[in-house]
Amino acid sequence: MRPTVYIKDLKNHVGEEVTLKGWLYNKRSSGKLKFLILRDGTGYIQCVVFKGNVSEEIFDSADKLTQESSFEVKGKVKAEPRSVGGYELDVTDMKTVAISHEYPITPKEHGIEFLIDNRHLWVRSKRQVAILKIRARIVKAIRDFFDSRGFTLFDPPIITPNACEGTSTLFEMDYFDLGKAYLTQSGQLYVESGAMALGKVYSFGPTFRAEKSKTRRHLTEFWMVEPEMAFYNLDDDMDLAEEFLEYIVQTVLAECKEELKELERDTTKLEKVVRPFPRISYDEAVEILKKNGINFEWGNDLGGTDETVISGQYDRPVMVHRYPAEVKAFYMKRDPENLKVALAVDVLAPEGYGEIIGGSQREDDLDLLLSRIKEHNLPQSFFEWYLDLRRFGSVPHSGFGLGLERTVSWICGLEHLREAIPFPRMIYRNTP
RNA sequence: UCCGCGGUAGCUCAAUGGCAGAGCAUGCGGCUGUUAACCGCAGGGUUGUAGGUUCGAGCCCUACCCGCGGAGCCA
Incomplete structure (x- = not known):
């Protein structure tokens, strides 16, 4: 039997008797009075x-x-x-569905390692619920953005015969009689064929990197959205990226007020x-x-701290374009006005999110x-x-690629990428 | 792979080389307005592993294991 009412809708039921179903978030008691905090996934x-x-029996069951x-x-x-929340339920009847075993995540603070070990339970907590709701809203904003601008969803394969860009370390597997195959690190090359077929396409799916990156900005499995547009030059590409990011952020601001407040963003x-x-060239960034x-030599790629210094100059995302071709992928076009640089752009998020x-x-x-x-x-x-x-x-x-978890992390103001995805995959962890 | 930090109760942490402790959680008892409620009582430990120094090691030394953060690489 489904719940008759969800907590988020209670404002429409003031004065009525309703039945709610959920889990006990916390409990306090004061003799003949018991306060049960119920959560149902929509609120508390x-x-x-x-x-x-209530009867003695029901009062005792509340205690248990x-x-x-x-x-x-x-x-x-x-x-x-x-x-808290402005509403309350005067209980007349209640029924226990299942008594929980001793719950490992107590109302007091926990270390990150313990919480990740219990990720399957940690997702129940207020903060995680807020993050996951914002993630879902960002995903919808991404799809809405492209779907309403003439883009067609175009799904690249996840199993690929070779390294897409030839640089990263990939997850390798045996593929029947065909030798080695790899988990994709990017749908980039495949969506290009889609753009030649459909004009404007985007892919949105999981991506895998086997590099032994051990930082708060890396996962081995993450989600990436990759639009690709025929007849777009680099300036068109930057125009789109700019409009895209503005749309995502402003949508979340407008529609996830409660969640952002919970996160104290x-x-x-x-x-x-x-x-x-702001749009600056690599030369200007240097x-x-x-x-x-900072002692920086022209020709090197920007490191994490370099990115933080550059983005720290601005109050919004900054686009750095025209990188030395040497440090960029083989498929990027050189600038006809300066063959040493590629027509590439990286967008650096504010507040050090990279x-x-x-x-x-x-x-x-x-x-x-x-060649x-x-x-x-x-x-x-x-x-x-x-x-x-x-x-x-x-x-x-x-075209470009946007990392979903880094975007979620930035918008939510997270310390670590691992909170931005339900079950993070990192080099020393593939559980739960 | 390299550099740095850490591992003590279920969890978060404390303990000058000298009796291993507190809060939360759990169990029992108390309280008619609690907001991480509070008050009282109780149970709960191979101090990551293996050696070593010492009258005595959670603490000092050596090796190893595991984790965290950063570098490189990238979204």
Whole structure:
């Protein structure tokens, strides 16, 4: 039997008698009075059990409920300023569904390691519920954004025969009689074929990196959204990325007020995320680093601390474009005005959250792409299908990838990426 | 792979080389307005593992195991 009413809807039932179903979040008692905090996934409400209002049996059953026990409760809804949330339930009847064993996550603080070990239970806590709701809303905002702008969803394969960009370490597996296969590190090359078929496409799915990155900004399995657009140059690409990020942030601000409050997120920082975003070249970024006393050599990629210094100059995401071609992937187009740099862009989130978007205009010239593949010592046979995209009606095109968990982490103001996904996968952890 | 930090009750932590403790959680008792409620009582320990120094090691030394943070790499 389904619940008759969910906690989030109680404001429409003041004065009525309703039945709620859920779990015991916490309990306090004061002799003949018991306060049961019920949670049902939509909210929390204090249920008051007064000894004079219920049978002895029911009063005792309220006493026996342990933290996270499941139960049904019937009572009258009333507005109550003394209660957190503003509403309260005067209990007339209740039924225990299951008494919980001793619950490991107590109301006191816990260490991160213990909480991750109990991730399957930790997701019940207020903070985690708020984060997961915001994540779900961000995912919807991403889909809404592209679906309403003429993009078609285009799903690349997850099992691939080779390293997409030839740089990262991948998860390897035996694939029947065909030798080794790998879990994808990016749908990038495949969505390019989609853009040639459908004009504007995006993929949204899990991505895998086997690098032994041991930081709060890395997971081995994460979700990435990758739009790819035919006839877009780098400026068009940046225009889209900018509009995209503004849309996501402003949507969450408008629709997840309660959750952001639960996370104690400083929303004034998010309110500033409106177009236009600053756009600086890699050369200008290097100047900023030098002005801040950082010894940085032209030609290197930006490190974590470099990114923090650069993004610290601005109150909104900053787009750094035209990186040295040497440090970027083989498929990125060189700038015709300066062949040493690639038409690439990284978007750095504010408040030290680092790179959340990486994108570029792609090399559309067959001969140049061929020579890049040779320079990078990549097996040409694996890329013949990709080269076909240049053989058969090549056009200028661009795209980018946005890391979902880094975006969730930034918008929620998290310390660590592992809270941004239900079950994080890291180099020394694949459980629960 | 490298650098740094850590491992004590179910959890979070304390303990000058000298009797291993507190809070929370659990159990029992008390309280008609609690807000991580409070008050009283009780149970709960191979101090990561293996050696070593010492009259005596949670603490000092050596090795190993595990974890966390950072670097590199990246979203």
